[in-house]
Amino acid sequence: MPLRRNIVTPISKFLDQTRTAIDNLTETAVDLTTPTVRLGVTGLARSGKTVFISALVHNLLAGGRLPLFEAASSGRIYNTALQPQPDDAVPRFDYEAHINALAKERIWPNSTHQISELRLTIEYESASYLQRKLGRGRLHLDIIDYPGEWLLDLPLLNQTYEQFCEASLSRARKRPDLSDDFFECLDRMTPKLDEEASEEDAKALAAAFKTYLARCREEENALSMLPPGRFLMPSDMEGSPALTFAPLDLTKVSGRAKNGTLRAMMERRYEAYRKYVVRPFFKNHFARLDRQIVLVDALQALNAGNEAVSDLSSALTEILNAFRPGKRSWLASVLPRRIDKIVFAATKADHLQKEDHDKLQKLLRKLVDGAISKAQFAGAEVDVLAMASVRATRQTTVKANGQQMPALVGTPLPGQRLGDAEFDGREEAAIFPGDLPDDLSQLAQRAAEGEEAPQVKYIRFRPPTLEKTAEGLTLSLPHIRLDRALQFLLGDKLA
Numbered sequence: 001m002p003l004r005r006n007i008v009t010p011i012s013k014f015l016d017q018t019r020t021a022i023d024n025l026t027e028t029a030v031d032l033t034t035p036t037v038r039l040g041v042t043g044l045a046r047s048g049k050t051v052f053i054s055a056l057v058h059n060l061l062a063g064g065r066l067p068l069f070e071a072a073s074s075g076r077i078y079n080t081a082l083q084p085q086p087d088d089a090v091p092r093f094d095y096e097a098h099i100n101a102l103a104k105e106r107i108w109p110n111s112t113h114q115i116s117e118l119r120l121t122i123e124y125e126s127a128s129y130l131q132r133k134l135g136r137g138r139l140h141l142d143i144i145d146y147p148g149e150w151l152l153d154l155p156l157l158n159q160t161y162e163q164f165c166e167a168s169l170s171r172a173r174k175r176p177d178l179s180d181d182f183f184e185c186l187d188r189m190t191p192k193l194d195e196e197a198s199e200e201d202a203k204a205l206a207a208a209f210k211t212y213l214a215r216c217r218e219e220e221n222a223l224s225m226l227p228p229g230r231f232l233m234p235s236d237m238e239g240s241p242a243l244t245f246a247p248l249d250l251t252k253v254s255g256r257a258k259n260g261t262l263r264a265m266m267e268r269r270y271e272a273y274r275k276y277v278v279r280p281f282f283k284n285h286f287a288r289l290d291r292q293i294v295l296v297d298a299l300q301a302l303n304a305g306n307e308a309v310s311d312l313s314s315a316l317t318e319i320l321n322a323f324r325p326g327k328r329s330w331l332a333s334v335l336p337r338r339i340d341k342i343v344f345a346a347t348k349a350d351h352l353q354k355e356d357h358d359k360l361q362k363l364l365r366k367l368v369d370g371a372i373s374k375a376q377f378a379g380a381e382v383d384v385l386a387m388a389s390v391r392a393t394r395q396t397t398v399k400a401n402g403q404q405m406p407a408l409v410g411t412p413l414p415g416q417r418l419g420d421a422e423f424d425g426r427e428e429a430a431i432f433p434g435d436l437p438d439d440l441s442q443l444a445q446r447a448a449e450g451e452e453a454p455q456v457k458y459i460r461f462r463p464p465t466l467e468k469t470a471e472g473l474t475l476s477l478p479h480i481r482l483d484r485a486l487q488f489l490l491g492d493k494l495a
């Protein structure tokens with residue numbers, strides 16, 4: 001038996017690699033002349049992926065203001081057009097609906113729960129004399145949008161059920177305020193673990209675990225490390241057995257699980273989740289990306305306090321482990337070393353004054369550097385920036401208590417509150433955003449002193465009204481440093 005195992009594993013891994021390589025070949029064979037960049041846009045739920053993709057495509061199609069994106073600002077881009085995407089089995093990113101919501105109705109797009117894709121073709125003139133002689137250049141940009149939660153599943157591929165239980169329960173024990181009900185359910189089930197399994201019990205456990213994960217994700221807790229990702233983003237797998245399991249306290253049982261028991265059922269379903277959910281996602285989509293942007297809502301974590309920030313840091317470590325695993329990592333054996341550029345972007349910087357954008361960038365840089373040193377990360381160029389895909393505010397100064405104070409003007413979303421005031425979603429308001437901490441250690445110190453009150457409390461705004469030029473032309477959606485992200489991700493491909 002062990003011998004058979006030894007033979008099967010390497011061959012199946014080899015086949016996986018070959019298949020990915022063949023997929024890539026077929027893809028290129030369809031359009032041999034045009035180079036393609038596959039850009040993965042990832043981030044935890046509500047981090048701003050859909051808004052980012054919509055704003056990026058919109059600014060490229062509409063010739064938006066992109067001074068730091070050299071190919072555009074120097075006038076070398078002739079044409080940008082949407083094209084049929086290369087993967088027939090993946091839904092198309094609904095660009096038109098999203099941009100209509102943002103620019104016309106001034107509402108943010110709905111939450112997405114499914115992978116989707118869009119192809120944009122850029123025609124440009126090369127900056128190099130020699131290349132120009134060869135004619136116009138063309139680049140396909142395939143943008144892939146997928147739920148960030150799924151990414152945090154990747155470490156599960158390397159975790160036995162026992163390790164998954166240990167890691168999940170140790171995280172849950174740190175937050176008894178959120179996990180009480182789940183542990184109560186677990187205690188009730190523990191005596192039954194080695195008895196004949198019942199679907200009712202499995203469902204009750206899975207439901208209690210899912211409720212605990214959902215509470216972790218609520219805005220005031222803002223925790224990031226919440227695998228299994230499909231529990232919160234089930235897509236079309238809602239209710240399937242592969243999603244009806246939970247971690248168990250295996251220290252309370254001994255010996256191997258007997259067939260047919262609740263314990264064996266939970267373990268088998270965890271294995272099914274890895275095999276049928278995580279592995280195909282990884283192989284079909286992830287292994288084929290060239291470049292990545294990771295959107296991080298650092299403000300939300302800062303808002304929720306020290307614990308959310310350190311949890312975000314663990315999530316970033318896991319993400320880096322998945323992108324460019326070190327040589328000895330199991331992932332290295334199945335992942336072609338393609339991803340050569342990763343940008344980490346702190347999103348929604350328009351909630352801060354201009355002076356704080358650099359501070360936000362530095363805070364994220366610290367988090368990413370910390371994550372890189374902990375990850376088994378090998379290579380790939382990394383950039384970090386603070387940006388807003390859509391700038392919903394304007395900067396102004398307002399006189400308050402006899403002093404001129406910097407403030408942000410925008411239309412708060414209906415229902416947002418500030419003190420006693422509740423906004424109706426129609427009127428503009430000038431808001432004084434809180435100060436960002438200078439350093440993450442300030443947060444840790446506040447937590448150590450038992451002080452958990454958030455420093456930055458931000459109001460959410462509606463998307464902006466599009467400005468018009470003196471000639472009456474409507475301008476494209478405003479942004480902050482979207483052009484810098486584009487330059488880092490695509491600049492060399494359009495050189």
Ligand SMILES: Nc1nc2c(ncn2[C@@H]2O[C@H](COP(=O)(O)OP(=O)(O)OP(=O)(O)O)[C@@H](O)[C@H]2O)c(=O)[nH]1
Binds near residue numbers: 044051349390391
């Ligand atoms: N002010 C501002 N808010 C933003 C920006 N980007 C995203 N948001 C806010 O963040 C929310 C989530 O943005 P989405 O783009 O839908 O986030 P997502 O990552 O696609 O979320 P899921 O689809 O749920 O995973 C939006 O509804 C906005 O309220 C931005 O650039 N500026």
Ligand SMILES: [Mg+2]
Binds near residue numbers: 049050110111112113
């Ligand atoms: Mg989305």
